[in-house]
Amino acid sequence: LAAGGGVYAFRLVNRPQPVMSVTSNYKVGTTQAGSTSTTLQVSGHKFSGNSAITFLLDGTPVPGNQPAHSDADGNVTTTLTITSAWSVGNHTLTAKDADDDTTKVGSPITIVPQGQAHTPGPNGAPPDDASGTINITLRINGATQTETGALIITGKPDPAGGTVCQATDDGQPHLTTGTSAGGISYHESASWTCSGTYKGGKLAYTRTATSDKIDFVNGLSCVARVPYISAHIEGTFSNATTISGTYYDDSITADCNNGAGVQHTSSHTGTWTGQIYLR
Structure with missing residues (x-):
């Protein structure tokens, strides 16, 4: 003992x-x-x-x-x-x-939370403070062709998450040209603003048209009633680089000259996929 x-x-x-x-x-x-x-x-x-x-x-x-x-x-x-x-x-x-x-x-x-302090988001998604470009492919329901575009994510300090916009979402007029379904050439001047967030592997983005005028070579001109939602998308990353989700836009009402009166276009829904390239 x-x-x-x-x-x-x-x-x-x-x-x-x-x-x-x-x-x-x-x-x-x-x-x-x-x-x-x-x-x-x-x-x-x-x-x-x-x-x-x-x-x-x-x-x-x-x-x-x-x-x-x-x-x-x-x-x-x-x-x-x-x-x-x-x-x-x-x-x-x-x-x-x-x-x-x-x-x-x-x-x-x-x-x-996943994504903060530069940790990966859910499913290995980019962190909340990541900055980069998402190249997207959009398929409108009922359409035979796809559309492409690019979203810019700008990371912010925690816990804010990132902002999401397109390069042309600056409120300034941007000119595009094209040909209507009837074969008539036109040029269109439009301006947009944006609101968008990225956090926790989830993205949301809204593009709002603040002006939109289209002029056809035959003399017809139409001015859209603004604001309207030009694009709204939501998506979730499935891994470190791939994201997918849903899309919709508003119907558009436009006032036209040459006796065309008030014209309407339908709203759309669809799906999209994207790949992010970090910087």
Whole structure:
């Protein structure tokens, strides 16, 4: 009994003082950060040798039951995967071995929504602060041909997410030319403004026409009643580069000369796909 007490006293005086560090590819300020599906790299020392190591998030075993073991010298290196069970916010990560030797100083970490702190969005989508161009292909329901265009995403600091516009959404008149279904050439002057957001792997974009006049070579001119929605799209990324979703635009009412009176065009719906090119 006396010998046993001596061993216990020796253990109390000389028990290991584990230390641990945490690194991540992402930060909020100077704090290591992550979101669902990202990882934390953990390195620890001075644990009991060949011992099971339990990692604690705010004093509770980390979600997902992610065990590790120290080597004979009490060192441990492992990767912890953040799951949706890790609540968003600021936390402290600690670790203990099978002898209850616990890191005295915890490592602060921050869990953010997917997409923030430059982490990937859901399905590996670009982060919320990403900037780039999405080349889109639009198919109007009932149409035999597709249309193409480009959306520009401009990333903003968290938690704002990004803005979405086209290059010509500047409120200034832009001239296009074409030929009507009846074979009559025309030129059209139109101006647009935009509102659009990108966040959490989801995109929404609305293009509003603020002026629109079309002049045909036969002398017919029509002026659209504005504003009207020239395009509205919503979409979700399915991976790091591919996005798809739905489309609609407004019907248009225009006042025309040469006795043509009031003309109407129908609204449209459709689907679209896109590929993003980050910059």
